[in-house]
């Protein structure tokens with residue numbers, strides 16, 4: 164019979180986990196999960212963990228959701244996967260139609276890939292290739308924001324700016340223009356998010372003005388830089404950016420991989436600024452957190468720039484074996500059905516209020532510099548010195564201590580550095596939220612005094 168111990172020792176003999184110094188697991192065991200239901204994960208001895216981070220931000224409606232399970236079982240007996248070049252299938256067509264009807268006006272084409280980083284690669288290549296096909300081959304560069312994250316394949320890593328992921332690999336990466344960002348953690352005391360984000364936009368405008376002729380696109384995470392320590396900014400920045408991209412003839416790529424599907428309060432974060440990007444990247448919640456799938460949505464204008472006789476050699480060249488996987492598309496359809504059949508966004512407003520209440524007391528903590536929230540994402544910035552905001556030295560790994568404490572209490576929190584955040588599945592209850600908040604508070608106490 165499988166036990167926690169037998170599985171973890173076999174794991175350590177053969178596996179290499181993502182984003183992990185494997186030596187850490189000499190002292191800190193990996194957690195074996197046997198099954199999951201709703202917001203709860205369970206190991207082989209019946210020990211449960213509350214999934215406060217939606218299993219890396221993918222899960223929307225809980226694990227083992229009956230409707231998504233049923234849809235997948237049905238799909239499994241019909242079609243699991245077929246080559247997507249030269250062939251098509253019903254779940255892919257249905258999903259593309261429905262995504263395009265739900266996303267901002269102007270997006271009318273859907274290109275599938277199979278993970279978030281791949282979607283970013285597709286958007287970057289498509290933007291470059293659009294300009295090449297339309298007689299502007301000198302446009303080869305991208306503008307990105309300070310502290311942004313767009314994935315970890317080489318192209319996606321190049322347009323990100325989180326040192327932890329990027330620095331080691333920098334000799335391998337294309338050069339990009341990195342603009343100081345609108346991250347409102349750095350606003351002046353008393354300054355509003357909108358004022359700070361507007362003020363910071365001047366730096367973006369300057370960069371666009373100086374380099375538009377060589378730039379394909381600006382890539383941005385709308386409203387929340389999730390992997391960049393859950394830093395947030397005001398929607399006005401997106402409105403200004405859309406207008407400037409039009410003015411300077413540069414594409415706007417909205418990476419909604421983490422913030423899409425209701426996380427920020429609206430179905431897509433771009434809606435809060437009433438903007439439509441030239442490319443929208445979706446993944447994570449796209450399948451309700453069940454299967455890897457991503458989509459890049461774009462405009463007819465972009466599509467038409469590739470549409471020509473074969474010998475002109477203007478076709479977009481990018482493919483992944485599992486592009487448009489039928490099971491993943493079906494999970495996506497079942498997820499959209501839930502949004503359609505239930506008042507999810509309305510219910511989420513109440514959930515956001517509950518999250519605000521659960522997080523409110525953290526601002527009183529002597530080692531918390533800021534508590535911030537956008538929709539269903541709440542982040543707590545842990546610092547060494549509250550007044551000067553001096554951070555704890557990263558070597559002290561205070562966030563890791565919170566993680567370890569929370570796991571011991573049956574809650575999966577996975578801080579980003581010293582930022583503790585809550586990003587739970589939408590089916591979490593008020594009681595479960597208060598458990599998370601209590602454990603996070605006690606974990607912080609333990610981590611800062613240890």
Ligand code: PMP
Pocket residue numbers: 278279280281283312313314315384389390418419420421422446447
């Ligand atoms: N973009 C953003 C904004 C993300 O948060 C992530 C994943 N954390 C990615 C891209 C990359 O997605 P994936 O991990 O599926 O490659």
